Amino acid sequence: MTERALRTQRPKPADLLAWYDAHRRDLPWRAKRGRRAEPYHVWLSEIMLQQTTVQAVGRYYRDFLRRWPKVADLAAAPLDEVLAAWAGLGYYARARNLHRAAQVVANELGGRFPQTADGLRALPGIGAYTAGAIAAIAFDAREAAVDANAERVIARLFAIEEPMPKAKVRLRALTQDLVPEKRAGDFAQALMDLGAMLCAPKKPACGECPWAKACVARKRGIAEQLPRKAEKRARPLKRGAAFVARDKTGAVLLIKRPEKGLLGGMLEPPLGPWNAKFPSADNALSQAPFRADWKKCAGIVRHGFTHFELEIEVYAANLPRRPPITGTWVSPDDLGSVALPTVMRKIVAHALTRG
Ligand code: SF4
Structure with a gap:
């Protein structure tokens, strides 16, 4: 397809907007029809939605707004509380950046978010997509917001065959x-909704699409094959041992991870190092944080991180008295309210059910 042909088939934004007016999704962070969204709400939802689904975010978004109705409230909250409220959403660096950005906005910018994409990008944790989305949605700036849904729509609309992620730059330019x-x-928001509601990864509902006549991939019958993905490299596998200790009351020992790095500042049961192989039983016991009657639990805990897969063997012990170790003892009923990431939650649950 020549560039000239692409130009003559240019999709009309007005067609998409008319469809959006009739079919838009009702999402907790969206402004009422015809109203401008609150920048704090848009920012919070966009940070939460990075790498996470709309379904998963709703509960967290409402909980954050209930606890911290204004950006200044979030800025004043202790980081540990923010991390605990974030637990389960994953990618915990986002929560730390969220907290830092709230402090910049509240303490250095007089409580007001920057109104341009460039200004927003200067805040911690805001990349090109998020800056564009906030600038467009909260301030009506003429910015593209190209999330995975929008990328799929645009790749199909213009039949972009270049595989992802290389195609991202071109898709962004076409969207802009x-x-x-x-x-x-x-x-x-209309582009996001079109991708989420009609232009699905499999079996797009082209018959209902406001851009059907302009869509090159539909005409060529290749919509479902786009966007093309570069071949995935297998993720390396890491293995290790975890140690879940309980005191006489049943409380579980959790320690804090280093502030920097993977799951920084979050809680975990004591863990050994992660290597290509599981440690032998003797080796595992030498990795335990203290001597105890450690028993290996049946089965393995598996968890996928972005760049590697993790498998953990879990050792459990019931202690007659608490050892002198720096950590927090948390009763099973309170595990939901501490900053325990999903993988660590799985490890503790494994010990509690099989230990
Ligand atoms: S016509 Fe089909 S493939 Fe093309 S943008 Fe619309 S839903 Fe997606």
Whole structure:
């Protein structure tokens, strides 16, 4: 398809906006029709939605707003509380950046978010996509917000065969080119909704699509094959041992991870190092944080991180008295309210059910 042909088939933003007006999703962070969204709400939802689904985010979003209704409230909250409220959403660096950004906005910018994508990008944890989304949705700036849904729509609309993630730059430029002068925020959300509601990864509902006539991939019958993905490299596998100790009351010993690095500042049961192989039983016991009657639990805990897979063997012990170790003893009933990431939650649950 020539560039000239692409130009003549240019999709009209007005068609998408008309569809959006009739079919838009009702999401907790969305402003009422015709109203401008609160920047704090848009920012909070966009940070939560990075790498996470709309379904998973709703509960967390409402909980954060209930606890910290304004950005200044979030800025003043202790980081540990924010991490605990975030537990389960994953990618914990986001929560730390969220807290730091709230402090910058509240303490250095007079409580106001920057109104341009460039200004927003200067805040911790805000990349090109998030900056574009907030600028467009909260301030109606003429910015593209190209999330995975939008990428899929645009890749199909223009039949971009270049595989992801290389195609990202081109998809962003094509999207930016489509953003209308007026209603840029609605356009950004309409594109996300089209991708989520009609232009699904499998079996897109092209018959209902407001851009069906302009869609090159539909005409060529290759919509479902786009966007193409570069071949995935197998993720390395790491293995290790975890030690779940309980005191006489049943409380579980948790320690804090280093502030920097993977799951920084979050809680965990004591863990040994992660290597290609599980440690032998003797070796595992030498990794335990203290001597105890450690018993290996049946089965393995598996967890996928972005860059590697993790398998953990779990050792459990019931202690007659607490050892002198720096940590927090948390009763099983309170595990839901501490900053325990999903993988660590799985390890503790494994010990509690099989230990
Ligand atoms: S016509 Fe089909 S493939 Fe093309 S944008 Fe619409 S839903 Fe997606």
